[in-house]
Amino acid sequence: MASRWLTCLCLVICFISNPETARAWGFMAHRYINESAVYLLPQPLLGYMLQYKDELRDRAVAADQRRAWDPQEAARHFIDLDHWGDSVFYCMPMNWGDAIRCYHEDSLREHGVLPWHTVTVYRRLVNAFVRGDAESVCRHAADLGHYLADAHVPLHLCSNYNGQFTGQHGIHALLESRIPEYFIDQMLLPFKRPRWIPDVRLSIWDIIRESSAPLASVFDCERRCRTTLPIPWQFSPIQQGSRLVRKESKEFVQCYDQCLGGLMGQRLSASIHNVASWWWSAWIEAGQPKGVTRMDKRTFGQKEKGLSIPVSEIEEIQVDTITSLRVLNQQSKECDER
Numbered sequence: 001m002a003s004r005w006l007t008c009l010c011l012v013i014c015f016i017s018n019p020e021t022a023r024a025w026g027f028m029a030h031r032y033i034n035e036s037a038v039y040l041l042p043q044p045l046l047g048y049m050l051q052y053k054d055e056l057r058d059r060a061v062a063a064d065q066r067r068a069w070d071p072q073e074a075a076r077h078f079i080d081l082d083h084w085g086d087s088v089f090y091c092m093p094m095n096w097g098d099a100i101r102c103y104h105e106d107s108l109r110e111h112g113v114l115p116w117h118t119v120t121v122y123r124r125l126v127n128a129f130v131r132g133d134a135e136s137v138c139r140h141a142a143d144l145g146h147y148l149a150d151a152h153v154p155l156h157l158c159s160n161y162n163g164q165f166t167g168q169h170g171i172h173a174l175l176e177s178r179i180p181e182y183f184i185d186q187m188l189l190p191f192k193r194p195r196w197i198p199d200v201r202l203s204i205w206d207i208i209r210e211s212s213a214p215l216a217s218v219f220d221c222e223r224r225c226r227t228t229l230p231i232p233w234q235f236s237p238i239q240q241g242s243r244l245v246r247k248e249s250k251e252f253v254q255c256y257d258q259c260l261g262g263l264m265g266q267r268l269s270a271s272i273h274n275v276a277s278w279w280w281s282a283w284i285e286a287g288q289p290k291g292v293t294r295m296d297k298r299t300f301g302q303k304e305k306g307l308s309i310p311v312s313e314i315e316e317i318q319v320d321t322i323t324s325l326r327v328l329n330q331q332s333k334e335c336d337e338r
């Protein structure tokens with residue numbers, strides 16, 4: 001626990017001093033995902049969200065920025081699947097209430113609450129659509145885009161998230177910031193139309209399962225490129241603001257991207273598709289409201305600045321409005337019996 005908090009503290013310091021390299025997709029990619037997702041939406045939601053595409057893009061990184069002052073925030077961006085073992089996809093309850101009945105809440109928070117918190121933010125977006133509150137729609141849609149995007153990155157799903165246990169320090173920024181920064185124009189796959197998601201709890205775990213599958217390659221490829229490329233070719237000085245910093249060279253990042261077979265392009269495209277699908281599903285679940293109040297862009301975001309963010313952010317999901325539920329908690333009983 002202490003080491004996790006020390007790591008979080010270091011990350012916050014790192015984030016404040018250099019926000020682009022904190023534990024995140026990278027600001028550029030997060031903004032790109034939210035903005036691109038707007039254009040995938042069908043009408044009439046497209047017309048509505050298009051008015052606010054700048055806010056949705058700019059607020060795509062607000063969840064990362066909150067980590068600087070909200071101690072609860074860091075845990076919402078990851079889950080350490082390896083901590084829970086191979087049975088996590090079968091045994092871990094999808095409802096937060098069931099999860100804290102099976103496992104100690106501190107332990108769940110220490111090892112990340114990304115799947116549960118993403119669903120909570122989805123519920124808030126549904127409620128914002130129901131209320132017709134444009135500012136809340138923008139805030140929760142932007143946050144939802146952020147957490148969903150994080151769930152598409154393999155290194156958000158394991159405890160060795162920055163290669164700290166395997167001598168691969170810095171692999172996190174290499175994978176999710178350096179690759180998009182260099183190759184975003186070449187890495188996108190054709191877009192698919194958004195799909196209706198009948199149960200977001202199943203969807204988030206499907207996303208996490210798919211995103212975590214290539215974790216072994218993520219580490220192996222970095223090692224392979226370190227051994228095949230001569231050390232002088234692995235780094236180059238890069239201008240960052242007024243400073244020159246030593247970072248992985250374009251040749252090294254290209255070696256890594258090719259070894260991964262375009263993995264990050266797939267994850268980026270899947271992020272955009274799923275963000276659009278979740279937004280669209282929230283609007284449908286809210287009853288497809290047409291009358292949403294216009295937002296005053298001059299005051300947007302001011303409400304949140306003075307807000308003290310509640311400590312217990314994860315809410316029990318209201319299931320009565322979900323149209324298609326599969327039985328989720330048979331596994332919870334097995335956990336209870338342990």
Ligand SMILES: [Zn+2]
Nearest residue numbers: 024064077150
């Ligand atoms: Zn994040």
